[in-house]
Every structure is written in structure tokens, then in C-alpha cells.
Amino acid sequence: MKTYQLAAVSSPSLVVECGGQRVESAVIKNMKKSPNFPGSVLFIKLLPKDEMYTPPIVLKVIDHRPFGRKPVVGQCTITSLEQFRCDPYVIVSEGARASKSKFITLKLHIIADKEINFDQLCFNSGSDDDGEKETVDWWSKFYASVGDQQKCGPYIRKGYDTLKVYDCELETVPEFKGLTDFCNTFKLQRGKNENGDEDPTVVGEFKGAFKVYPLSDDPGVAPPPRQFRELPESGPQECLVRIYVVRAIDLQPKDNNGRCDPYIKISVGRNTLDDRDNYLPNNINPVFGRMFEMTCFLPQDKDLRIGVYDYDLLTRDEKVGETVIDLENRFLSRYNSYCGLPQTYCVSGINQWRDQLKPSQILENLARLKGLSKPKTEDNGTSLTFNGKEYTLAQFEGNTEVHQHLGPPRERLCLHVLRTQGLVPEHVETRTLYSSFQPNLSQGRLQMWVDVFPKSMGQPGPPFDITPRKPKRHFLRVVIWNTTDVTLDETSITGENMSDIYVKGYIYLLFFKKEATLQFKPYCEFNLIQKRSMLYIYAPKSSNSRYFKIFKTGLPVQVKTNQLEVMEYQLHHQSIMVCFHIYLKFYSN
Structure with a gap:
């Protein structure tokens, strides 16, 4: 929340008004330490059944200040409640993070705490074979997922996992509904200013949810079950x-x-x-x-x-x-967007399980929050019954290769069942x-x-190593065998047409280090049969020429036989790159 009248909002409460009725939440004692409401559920019995006649709901945030002052620091109007209508007798998965917390409904900011203390996971950190480390890494998995067969190497052949690469934000994927299924975010505005004019400035956010359901007109009929029955703790x-x-x-x-x-x-x-x-x-x-x-x-x-x-x-x-x-x-x-579900349950290798709960524990929590019976496994974990359906491990892994990194059959089958529930997969x-x-x-x-x-x-599993692949060192050898149709524009002493020719080559270098001077060390070898040779060294363009080391120049000096002599230095600024020329002249007997 933004400041109001030069003072920070420290002790707010929420007022809900609808059709002349008014309910107010408990006061947050210290918003900086915990912006969650200590009491999270409010109940109003007023709205008509017909959406056409439903009055709007007005949300107001009131700050409790010294001397009894209670200014309205933000407000929001909800004109349509159609999206919040539900059947109170249908139990749906309202679990906020089904594996570790429950749904929370009314707050400025929300938080979930763990509900059940599970046994800590024991991850197998067994080392991979040296040969696999050289051929398979996380980038093999990424390239296999995007369809680059050349760069993924033998990854697909080994039967390892792939991941889902979304071309958009996870919030915009239609099947995940913006990840706001546990509650909605409402923008709070200031309302009217001191002059009585509407102030559209957004001053904060309110996160909450509404459940609208009909009540019977007969007082003898038992009311439907209350919603939001299981709520987590509101602490940070x-x-x-x-x-x-x-x-x-x-x-x-x-x-x-x-x-x-x-x-x-x-x-x-x-x-x-x-x-x-x-x-x-x-x-x-x-x-x-x-x-x-x-x-x-x-x-x-x-x-x-x-x-x-x-x-x-x-x-x-x-x-x-x-x-x-x-x-x-x-x-x-x-x-389950806190940690995407992989395709298989692995206890070692580059796809090692990294969540804090095992797949069986996540599935049990999901069943409880959906009001279903606990999953039952048979045949040493190779068959499972969940939500009235029977699943077998052969149904999911019948045509796949079983490798040494896979975990127990029961956990693998629970993971396969979880992936059929519309949860977020492992992704980029x-x-x-x-x-x-x-x-x-x-x-x-x-x-x-x-x-x-x-x-x-507790501690999660080990993180993925996504360090980019290091470039490989190569030896380049260029052999120039012969030339044809060379223009002979010179004449020898004997009157024979001739020309002193040379061969020029270059390599475009991309430097990743940031020294004050760059020293170029070309590894080139020439077998010279002509009288002169020239070597070019290219480097990327820079806004400042001092990044290129310029050697001290001087007059040409005679050297011994078969030795070279530096004759001239030039530094040319071009539109695309900077070219550093070194002219070499060879003397022969």
C-alpha cells in the first residue's frame, strides 16, 4: 500500500459492503511483519439469486490510526460476481499448492505454511559415468525438447526426460488460468480526492476470493456446507x-x-x-x-x-x-507451479528429483483436497487406484527404455498419475x-x-547445472596448392612477365574477456615460396581503440636470413570491425 497523507499504512482492516450490509475483518496489527488478515473468512447473506439484480460489492481498506482516525486508504468495486458462483455441495480442489498448503481466501497479501510434517527425502547423489558427463548434460535435454537433434547427442536414445518449452509466460498459458485459481488480485484505488473528484491512481493490491452460492428459502432445510473450511496459518x-x-x-x-x-x-x-x-x-x-x-x-x-x-x-x-x-x-x-513435474522419477543423474516431497506424498495431498479416497497401490507399486480409475506402470512405461537412474516403481507410477491431473510440467x-x-x-x-x-x-533436491557448454579447441590447417589465371603485371630483368602474389586469410574473433589491452596470438604456419607475405588479424569493432594493443613502431631493421621484419603498422576503423594489419616481409639468401 502507498502512503496516505504522508503516513504509511500500518494497521489496515477490510470492510465489505453490499446492498446496505457491512462486514469488517480483523485488524492487521503490523502490516510490515505480516500483511495477512488474522481472520480470513467473512459471510454475507443478502445477495439475490438472479445475477441481474445482484448489487455490486465494495471493498474498502481502512487504516486504524492514533486518536481514533480511520481513513479509507484504498477501495475497489466488484460489479459482476458470475465468475464466483459455485455449487457448495461439489468438492473441488481448492488447494493452494496441493502438496504443501491449502486455499486461503481473504487478505491483502497471502502466504501458506506447511500442513503435515513429512519425512525428509533422501536423494541419491550417485555420480554419473565419465562418458555420460561428456555426452549428456542439461543442454542435451533442452535441445532435445526443442527438436534440435544434432546438438542433443545421444540423449533421446537413452530414454531420458524432455521438458515443455512455452513460447509465453506461464501465467498466460490458458490451462493454468493465470495462476490465480487460489484467489484473485484486485487493484485498489484512492477513490475521491480532497476536491471530490475521482482519483484513478492505483495505491495497492487486495488478494481475495469469493464463493457465491444459493440458500434455500425453507428455514427447515439445513444450510449447505461452508466454503474455505481448511485454511493455512497466516504467518510469514x-x-x-x-x-x-x-x-x-x-x-x-x-x-x-x-x-x-x-x-x-x-x-x-x-x-x-x-x-x-x-x-x-x-x-x-x-x-x-x-x-x-x-x-x-x-x-x-x-x-x-x-x-x-x-x-x-x-x-x-x-x-x-x-x-x-x-x-x-x-x-x-x-x-503445482512452484516446481514443475518431470516426466519420470529419477534418484540420480541430470534429471534427479528436486522437489521436497515425493510423488506419492503429493498425490495423497491432492486426493485429500479433492475429497477423494487415499490412493491404493498393489503389485509392489506397479498398479494404483486413484479417483475410481486403475493405472499400471506398464501403461506409462511400456514403450520406454528403463535406465539406471529411475527410482522405485511406486513413486514412478504416482508421478505418472500426477501428470494426468493437469498440473504444471517441468518447463522453460x-x-x-x-x-x-x-x-x-x-x-x-x-x-x-x-x-x-x-x-x-527441509532442503530440496540438488539444482540443475545449466552452465553453457564450453567451446571446443580445434586446429585449423589451410593448404594452398596452386593458382590459375593470375594477372602478370610485372616484368623481370629478362623480360619475362611475372607477379609477386600472396595469400590472405582471416578469422573473426569474439572475445569474452575484458582486459585493458587485447593481445592477439594467431597460430598460423606458412610455407612461403613467394617473396612477400601478409598476415591479417581481425577483431570485433569497439567504441574505443585503446582496447587494441599497438606496438611501438620504428624504422625497418635488417635481420638474419630466413627471419622476418616488421615493416608497418596500421589501425583501420571500419563499419563492422576493426582490422589490425601486420605486414611481414621475408628475406631469403
Whole structure:
């Protein structure tokens, strides 16, 4: 909430008005420590059954200040309740994060705490074979998922998992409903100002949900069961957040050469991570391959900001773009968006299970929140009954190769059943970057994903290693065998037509280090049969020529037989690259 009359909002309460009726929530004693309401459920029996005659609901946030002052610091009007109508006798999965918390309904900011203390998971950290490390990594999994058969190597042949690559934000995927299934976010406005005019300024957010259902006119009929019966604790929750930044696509250029020098900057709450030392020069499609771990308290630190900045040596770094993720929605959504479900349950290897709960525990919680009976397994975990349906392990793994990293059959089957419930799979999402200077124009896209784990549940599994592949060293040998149709524009002493020719070649170098001077070390070998030779060394364009080391020049000096002599130095600025010429002249007997 923004300040009101130069004072911070510290002790708010919520007032709900509808058709002349008014109910008020309990007062939040200290909003900075915990912005959740201590009592979360309000009940009004007033609305008519027909939507046409339903009056609007007005939400008002009142701040309780000294000397009995109670100003309205924000308000919102809900004109339509059609989306909130439900059947009270139908039990649906309202579980906010079905594996670890329950649905919460009314708050300015929300948080979920664990409900059941489960046994800690024991992860097998067995080492992979050296040969597999060389041929299979996380990037093999990524390239196999996007269909790049050449770069994924033998990954698919081994029968390993693939992931889902979304070309949009996870919130915009239709089947996940914006990850606001546990509650909705309403923008609070100031209302009327001192002059009596409407002030459209947004001063805060209210997160809550409504359940509208009919009541019988007969007083002898028992009322339907109350909604929101299972609620988590409202205290703050300390969480471990893992941010995986894979790569950026089509970044907005910030330098004169049509490129930029991007790096990642992440902030959540008061914590900030700056990866400026690992910027990637001259690249608008950088491959970052970085994983960041941060600690936050939900719901206070619910906004995760991932920004891409352009590195500048002498001037201030410029922001390319930024994207914001609501961690609270990820943590509480019943779609399991806090940590995507992989295709198989592995206890080792590059696809090792990283959630804090096993698949069987997640499935049991999902069944309880849906009002279903506990899943039953038979035949040593190879068959399972859930929601009246029978599943077998052969049904999911009949045509797949079983490798050494797979876990017990029961956990694997529970995971396969979970993946049929419409939960978020293991994924990489593509988020659009925006700038405050051009808020409606895309500044590029960022492929990434986020995992959120409450620390009260213990340590999660090991993180993925998404470090980019290192370039391989190659030896280049060029053999020039012969020339034909060479123009002979000189005449020898004997009157014979001749010409002193040479061969020129170059390699375009992209430097990733930032020394004050760059020393070029070309590994070239020539077998000279002509009188003169010339060697060109190319480097990327730079805004300042001092990045190129210029050697001291002087007059030509005679050297011994078969030795070379530096004759001339030149530094040419071209539109695309800087060319550093070294002229070499060879003397022979």
C-alpha cells in the first residue's frame, strides 16, 4: 500500500459492503511483519439469486490510526460476481499448492505454511559415468525438447526426460488460468480526492476470493456446507527461490554497433543479485546459462524482478528490459507451479528429483483436497487406484527404455498419475522484457523458470547445472596448392612477365574477456615460396581503440636470413570491425 497523507499504512482492516450490509475483518496489527488478515473468512447473506439484480460489492481498506482516525486508504468495486458462483455441495480442489498448503481466501497479501510434517527425502547423489558427463548434460535435454537433434547427442536414445518449452509466460498459458485459481488480485484505488473528484491512481493490491452460492428459502432445510473450511496459518513463510536464466532472444540493441553487452540483475524484497562481472559482449541473443539462489519471505517479498542490463565501461549501465513474477501465485496455485513435474522419477543423474516431497506424498495431498479416497497401490507399486480409475506402470512405461537412474516403481507410477491431473510440467517459459520508458513495446524475450521451496519443509533436491557448454579447441590447417589465371603485371630483368602474389586469410574473433589491452596470438604456419607475405588479424569493432594493443613502431631493421621484419603498422576503423594489419616481409639468401 502507498502512503496516505504522508503516513504509511500500518494497521489496515477490510470492510465489505453490499446492498446496505457491512462486514469488517480483523485488524492487521503490523502490516510490515505480516500483511495477512488474522481472520480470513467473512459471510454475507443478502445477495439475490438472479445475477441481474445482484448489487455490486465494495471493498474498502481502512487504516486504524492514533486518536481514533480511520481513513479509507484504498477501495475497489466488484460489479459482476458470475465468475464466483459455485455449487457448495461439489468438492473441488481448492488447494493452494496441493502438496504443501491449502486455499486461503481473504487478505491483502497471502502466504501458506506447511500442513503435515513429512519425512525428509533422501536423494541419491550417485555420480554419473565419465562418458555420460561428456555426452549428456542439461543442454542435451533442452535441445532435445526443442527438436534440435544434432546438438542433443545421444540423449533421446537413452530414454531420458524432455521438458515443455512455452513460447509465453506461464501465467498466460490458458490451462493454468493465470495462476490465480487460489484467489484473485484486485487493484485498489484512492477513490475521491480532497476536491471530490475521482482519483484513478492505483495505491495497492487486495488478494481475495469469493464463493457465491444459493440458500434455500425453507428455514427447515439445513444450510449447505461452508466454503474455505481448511485454511493455512497466516504467518510469514521463508522460502528458497531458484531462478534459472537460460538465454535471451532478440534483445533491444543499446550500443552504436547495433548490439549490447547484456548481464542479469535480480531483486526480490530488499535482496539484489548483480551478475555484472559475467556480462556477454556484443550479443543480442546471449546464452546466459545461470542459476541464482535467493531467500525471501512470502507474502512480503512476493515480486521477483529479473532485469537485463547493458554493460558500459565509462557511462552508467542502461536497462534493456525487465520482467516481474508474482512468487505468491506460484507458491499457492493448485497447478503445482512452484516446481514443475518431470516426466519420470529419477534418484540420480541430470534429471534427479528436486522437489521436497515425493510423488506419492503429493498425490495423497491432492486426493485429500479433492475429497477423494487415499490412493491404493498393489503389485509392489506397479498398479494404483486413484479417483475410481486403475493405472499400471506398464501403461506409462511400456514403450520406454528403463535406465539406471529411475527410482522405485511406486513413486514412478504416482508421478505418472500426477501428470494426468493437469498440473504444471517441468518447463522453460519465455517472458517478454519491458522498459518503463516504452512500457508497451517488447525489449526482447527471456527464457527461464523459477522454483520456490519453503525452508520449513527441509532442503530440496540438488539444482540443475545449466552452465553453457564450453567451446571446443580445434586446429585449423589451410593448404594452398596452386593458382590459375593470375594477372602478370610485372616484368623481370629478362623480360619475362611475372607477379609477386600472396595469400590472405582471416578469422573473426569474439572475445569474452575484458582486459585493458587485447593481445592477439594467431597460430598460423606458412610455407612461403613467394617473396612477400601478409598476415591479417581481425577483431570485433569497439567504441574505443585503446582496447587494441599497438606496438611501438620504428624504422625497418635488417635481420638474419630466413627471419622476418616488421615493416608497418596500421589501425583501420571500419563499419563492422576493426582490422589490425601486420605486414611481414621475408628475406631469403
